[in-house]
Every structure is written in structure tokens, then in C-alpha cells.
Amino acid sequence: MSTDTTPDTDTSTGTSTDTDTDASTESKCGASTPDTADAGASTESKCGASSTDEKEVGSTVEDFDAEPGRLVAVGLGPGQPEGMTQRAQTALGEVEHIVGYTTYIDLIPDEITEDADDIYSTPMCGEVSRTEEAIDRALAGNDVGIVGSGDPNVYALAGLALEILESKGGTASMVDFEVVPGVPAAQSCAARLGAPLVNDTVSISLSDHLTPMPEIESRLHAVAGEGFTIAIYNPWSRKRRENFQKCCEILLNHRDPETPVGVVHGAGREDEATEIVELGDLEELGETDLIDMTTTILVGTGDTYVWDDRMVTPRGYESKYDY
Ligand SMILES: C[S@@+](CC[C@H](N)C(=O)[O-])C[C@H]1O[C@@H](n2cnc3c(N)ncnc32)[C@H](O)[C@@H]1O
Numbered sequence: 001m002s003t004d005t006t007p008d009t010d011t012s013t014g015t016s017t018d019t020d021t022d023a024s025t026e027s028k029c030g031a032s033t034p035d036t037a038d039a040g041a042s043t044e045s046k047c048g049a050s051s052t053d054e055k056e057v058g059s060t061v062e063d064f065d066a067e068p069g070r071l072v073a074v075g076l077g078p079g080q081p082e083g084m085t086q087r088a089q090t091a092l093g094e095v096e097h098i099v100g101y102t103t104y105i106d107l108i109p110d111e112i113t114e115d116a117d118d119i120y121s122t123p124m125c126g127e128v129s130r131t132e133e134a135i136d137r138a139l140a141g142n143d144v145g146i147v148g149s150g151d152p153n154v155y156a157l158a159g160l161a162l163e164i165l166e167s168k169g170g171t172a173s174m175v176d177f178e179v180v181p182g183v184p185a186a187q188s189c190a191a192r193l194g195a196p197l198v199n200d201t202v203s204i205s206l207s208d209h210l211t212p213m214p215e216i217e218s219r220l221h222a223v224a225g226e227g228f229t230i231a232i233y234n235p236w237s238r239k240r241r242e243n244f245q246k247c248c249e250i251l252l253n254h255r256d257p258e259t260p261v262g263v264v265h266g267a268g269r270e271d272e273a274t275e276i277v278e279l280g281d282l283e284e285l286g287e288t289d290l291i292d293m294t295t296t297i298l299v300g301t302g303d304t305y306v307w308d309d310r311m312v313t314p315r316g317y318e319s320k321y322d323y
Helices: 086-094 110-115 127-139 158-167 185-193 213-224 238-254 279-285
Strands: 002-004 042-044 050-052 071-075 097-101 118-122 144-148 178-180 201-205 229-233 260-265 273-278 295-299 305-307 310-312
Touching (some): 071 086, 086 178, 118 127, 127 144, 238 279
Parallel strands (some): 071 144
Antiparallel strands (some): 229 295, 260 273, 305 310
């Protein structure tokens, strides 16, 4: 196995990248790529790097002569190997190349990564170039797994992979595209808290990297005003302090300050920490280690209560049955 931890840039693929820390021009996959990088208007991304607004791809399916390999988007679940599904472990054991954000690659059991022909891992924020790298490797004839935490369909790369593949003139069937599900953070975190998600639930991401904050605020108002349990992803980062404060303010506009809120940091990781607090006390936790990029927050409904240190959201059985 060889491990490449090159930061994302990828003038080799010519895609608009989310971070630009390296001037690598060598494609890892053997595609003949154009010399020119993207010519789109450069903008500052939230990852602190320049990216472009243009949806350009570096290579197209025409640039590859090989019979394509497979592309599998694999969800790793919360973190520890026991949290990975058997299907995810088998899928990763079958691919030749594994592509992912360095932190996620580190979560994969060694016996799987050691068997891979090549590992391509990059630091955070390079999701576009990393996904294109995975696609190019598959188009060049390799069986490739692209990995992420939780599930590939939850704020993750399954959709991006299909979008980029389409923009390259490819098809999903050409690379036998498959999604292998994983346990999403909301469910892993709910398990640590008791039973907070048993009724209707909505997920909201506070990351304004791809969705403008006014849109996030309007979505929050809409769901907080209804009776959903709310799973808040990407709740906090140094650059996103105000988003978290605004979110707490909006929730308090619609819900009682005593509403139970479960906060889970690093579910299934070594630094896992869990707390159940009242909504009125949530904002002050934003400045503690409990709430960061690896935290998910579950906001209860008007019916959610805390019993014996567990959050309980009734499903409604009590209205039909005596117990
Ligand atoms: C880009 S999203 C990826 C979500 C992932 N695809 C899933 O299905 O859980 C990253 C966010 O997921 C949540 N998250 C991921 N891993 C977590 C963990 N182990 N414990 C708590 N939250 C986690 C955090 O809210 C984090 O900011």
C-alpha cells in the first residue's frame, strides 16, 4: 500500500477546489488532463482558500482509454470499527484505491488500508478535488472507494460524486456507482442520549460554506415552529460562532427554554462526550470543548422529556394504549 497525503489543489484535474495549499500538477490516475486550470472567477471559500464559481472539470470521460473500474461511496459510521457495517468493511476490502479526508481514512481498520493498493488522503475542505480524484481513478480502470463519516447521503459526497461524473460526460453505470450506507451522526448521537429521535425529525446544517446563512435561518424558523425533533449538524467553528448564536436565538423564539437538548461530541471516538441541557443554556456551551466540528445537537420537541438521564421523545403510543 502507498499513502499519499497530498493536500488538495489539483491543477492536474483542473476542478474548482475548496482549498489551495499545494501546487501539485501530477494526476494520480493516469488520465491525460488539460494543461489549463479553471478559468472561473476566484472567490474566497470558508476553508480559507480560493476556489472558483465555475463548474469546470479537468478531464472528461474522453480522456480515459481504459475500461472503467468501480466507484463506491462508503459510509464509515460514527468512528470506531465496530460502528462500521459489515457491508462497508467488505466493500472497502474489495476496492483497490481508497480516497478520503485524512481523519476518515484514519478511522478505517489497518487491516483494510494495508490491503489497498493505494490510499489518497487529503486534509479537510478539499471535497471537490478529492471526489474528482476518486472518479478519475475509477475512469482510469481502478476499483475505488471514496469514504466519509456517517452516511454518504447525509451532508456528504454521494451527490457530489454523481454531479461531477455527469459533468465529465460520464454515467453512474459506467463506473457501476454504488452507495454503501453507514450510521449517520444523528442516529449514533441519539443512541448515546436515549430515545430523542423517535418521532418526526429534521436535520439542519449550520455550515454556511455552501448554503447562505439567511437561507439556513429561514429553514430553522420553519422547522423550529413545527413539532420536529431537530438534528443540528456542523454546529460550530471559530468562523461560525455567530451562526450558532443565531441558531440558539431562533430556537428560543419558537421553543420553551426548558426544552431538552442533547449534545454529543465525537460519538464513537476516543474523546466522546455527552450532555443533556435545557435549550436556554445551549448558547453558553458554544464556547466549551463540547461543541465543535465533531458535535451533533439534538433539540427535543415540546413533548420530549428527560427521565433517568435519558431523553425521551414519545412516539404517540400513550394516546392509544394504556401502559
Ligand atoms: C459534513 S457532516 C458529515 C455527516 C455524516 N455524513 C453523517 O452521516 O453523519 C459533518 C458533521 O457530522 C456530525 N458528526 C460527524 N461525526 C460525528 C460524531 N462522531 N459525533 C457527533 N457528530 C458527528 C457533526 O455535526 C459534523 O459537523
